[in-house]
Amino acid sequence: MSRPLMSCREFSEFLDRYVEGELGDVERLEFERHLAACPACVAYLESYRRTTRLARALGASDALPGVPDELVAAVLASRRNA
Amino acid sequence: MASRASGPAPEQDEALLLDRMRSGDEAAFAEFVRRHGGRLLAVARRMLRSEEDANDAVQDAFLSAFRALPEFAGDSRLSTWLHRIAVNACLMKLRTRRRKPEGPIDELLPTFHEDGHATNPAVAWREDAEAMLGRERTRSLVREAIDRLPEGHRTILVLRDVEELDTEETAKLLGLSTSAVKTRLHRARQALRTLLDPHFREDDR
Ligand SMILES: [Zn+2]
Numbered sequence: 590m591s592r593p594l595m596s597c598r599e600f601s602e603f604l605d606r607y608v609e610g611e612l613g614d615v616e617r618l619e620f621e622r623h624l625a626a627c628p629a630c631v632a633y634l635e636s637y638r639r640t641t642r643l644a645r646a647l648g649a650s651d652a653l654p655g656v657p658d659e660l661v662a663a664v665l666a667s668r669r670n671a
Numbered sequence: 672m673a674s675r676a677s678g679p680a681p682e683q684d685e686a687l688l689l690d691r692m693r694s695g696d697e698a699a700f701a702e703f704v705r706r707h708g709g710r711l712l713a714v715a716r717r718m719l720r721s722e723e724d725a726n727d728a729v730q731d732a733f734l735s736a737f738r739a740l741p742e743f744a745g746d747s748r749l750s751t752w753l754h755r756i757a758v759n760a761c762l763m764k765l766r767t768r769r770r771k772p773e774g775p776i777d778e779l780l781p782t783f784h785e786d787g788h789a790t791n792p793a794v795a796w797r798e799d800a801e802a803m804l805g806r807e808r809t810r811s812l813v814r815e816a817i818d819r820l821p822e823g824h825r826t827i828l829v830l831r832d833v834e835e836l837d838t839e840e841t842a843k844l845l846g847l848s849t850s851a852v853k854t855r856l857h858r859a860r861q862a863l864r865t866l867l868d869p870h871f872r873e874d875d876r
Contacts, residue, residue, distance in 0.1 A: 629792035632792075643867065647810060647817075647833055648832075653710060653713060660708060660712070661705060665700060665701060668700060
């Protein structure tokens with residue numbers, strides 16, 4: 590009897606290890622076998638990856654705020670008092 | 672003071688400024704804060720939810736940097752060194768601030784039927800989700816979703832995905848094992864995905 594397909598629950602639970610490339614060949618193939626048969630997990634994987642990308646983009650594309658004069662003054666003052 | 676186009680090369684310029692600071696030149700400290708304050712403020716605003724806390728953390732970060740200046744060897748990049756100091760100052764702030772009780776993350780994680788199938792099977796996201804990030808409305812949407820994560824998970828997601836520290840560094844800063852960081856990061860990403868899903872799913876046009 591061939592191994593039953595992994596469940597969507599297992600897929601979701603260990604998804605990060607698949608995404609980070611931390612799985613061995615056998616496990617990775619099981620993930621891919623599941624993906625080939627399950628459109629919902631394909632959609633889940635894709636949106637999971639894009640969630641990370643959106644968070645990264647948020648950090649990378651932040652406009653640099655100006656430095657308020659009060660902040661400069663406060664830093665210098667607390668340095669003198671330190 | 673505006674820098675001249677014909678001035679010294681940036682690294683040389685930076686080394687000169689550090690030397691002036693080491694000799695206690697007050698104007699050099701002001702120049703240093705003006706130069707790097709914007710980037711540190713951006714980090715602090717991403718990590719902390721209040722502007723007041725962000726300002727405090729930036730001040731603390733600069734004071735730590737000034738204290739550590741004699742040991743700054745110049746073998747790591749100054750911007751990387753300062754980024755780490757700022758992250759540390761923000762973590763201190765998060766620790767000392769009165770915390771609201773940690774909400775459970777479970778209700779933001781995917782749920783499954785007895786047979787292992789998802790109770791709400793995922794739907795594809797619209798193609799232009801990332802492009803939408805150019806719009807301020809979308810950026811604040813992602814920011815607000817991150818802010819809705821329970822504090823412990825939020826911190827890990829911000830350190831790993833927004834500030835792009837690696838797992839080891841994150842684990843060290845938080846006093847956690849790397850496997851605990853990985854598990855929490857995975858849950859945090861799943862929870863963030865749940866929160867973003869209604870805004871980005873394909874059938875929601
Ligand atoms: Zn599935």
